[in-house]
Amino acid sequence: xxxxxxxxxxxxxxxxxxxxxxxxxxxxxxxxxxxxxxxxxxxxxxxxxxxxxxxxxxxxxxxxxxxxxxxxxxxxxxxxxxxxxxxxxxxxxxxxxxxxxxxxxxxxxxxxxxxxxxxxxxxxxxxxxxxxxxxxxxxxxxxxxxxxxxxxxxxxxxxxxxxxxxxxxxxxxxxxxxxxxxxxxxxxxxxxxxxxxxxxxxxxxxxxxxxxxxxxxxxxxxxxxxxxxxxxxx
Numbered sequence: 001x002x003x004x005x006x007x008x009x010x011x012x013x014x015x016x017x018x019x020x021x022x023x024x025x026x027x028x029x030x031x032x033x034x035x036x037x038x039x040x041x042x043x044x045x046x047x048x049x050x051x052x053x054x055x056x057x058x059x060x061x062x063x064x065x066x067x068x069x070x071x072x073x074x075x076x077x078x079x080x081x082x083x084x085x086x087x088x089x090x091x092x093x094x095x096x097x098x099x100x101x102x103x104x105x106x107x108x109x110x111x112x113x114x115x116x117x118x119x120x121x122x123x124x125x126x127x128x129x130x131x132x133x134x135x136x137x138x139x140x141x142x143x144x145x146x147x148x149x150x151x152x153x154x155x156x157x158x159x160x161x162x163x164x165x166x167x168x169x170x171x172x173x174x175x176x177x178x179x180x181x182x183x184x185x186x187x188x189x190x191x192x193x194x195x196x197x198x199x200x201x202x203x204x205x206x207x208x209x210x211x212x213x214x215x216x217x218x219x220x221x222x223x224x225x226x227x228x229x230x231x232x233x234x
Contacts, residue, residue, distance in 0.1 A: 141204040
C-alpha cells in the first residue's frame with residue numbers, strides 16, 4: 001500500500017536524509033461504472049520542483065483509461081488535480097476489474113555536484129466497479145470461507161470484490177502467503193499443516209485505505225466455526 005511518495009537527495013557516501021516530497025491524495029481508487037471520470041490531488045510539499053508522470057496500466061498490456069494531465073511540472077507548495085477517464089474496454093458486470101495507477105516524479109533541474117537524486121514511484125490499485133456492485137463491498141471482507149479438505153488448507157472469496165489483506169495470522173503467527181484474493185478466487189495457505197485446530201484472524205483494507213475490523217475463524221478438523229468479526233477497527 002502506498003499513501004505518499006517521498007523523494008531523497010543526499011551527498012554520495014553520506015547517510016540518507018529524507019526531505020519533504022510529493023503527496024498523493026489517496027491510496028487506492030474506485031472507478032464506478034457510468035462515471036465520466038474520477039479525480040485526485042497531488043501536492044508538492046518540498047522546496048523543489050518535480051515533473052510528475054501518471055499512467056494507468058494492467059497486467060496484460062495497455063489499460064482502457066487515460067490520466068489527464070499525464071505529464072506536468074509541479075512547483076514547491078503547488079498542487080494539481082488529476083483526472084482518470086475511461087476510454088473503452090469491455091468489463092465483466094458480475095465482478096470488479098483490477099488496474100494500477102502509476103505515479104512517478106522526476107526532480108527538475110540539475111543535481112548538485114557530488115549528489116544523487118532519486119525519484120520513487122508509486123503503484124496503487126484502481127478498481128473498476130460495476131453499477132450493481134456498489135453496495136455489497138461494505139461487508140465483503142467478512143465473507144471469506146476457510147476450509148480444510150483432506151489436509152489441504154484453503155480460503156475462498158465468494159464475493160465479486162477484491163479483498164486485500166492488511167494482516168493475516170494463522171494460529172497467532174503472521175502469515176504472508178496471502179496478499180489479495182480476486183473475486184471468486186480460492187487459494188491455498190500454509191501454517192496449519194501439523195494442526196487439527198487452526199485459528200485464523202485477518203483484517204483487510206477498505207475503499208478509503210483504512211483497516212476493517214478484525215475477523216476470526218476457526219477450523220477444527222474439517223469443521224468451520226462461523227466467522228466472528230469485531231464492530232470497530234483496531
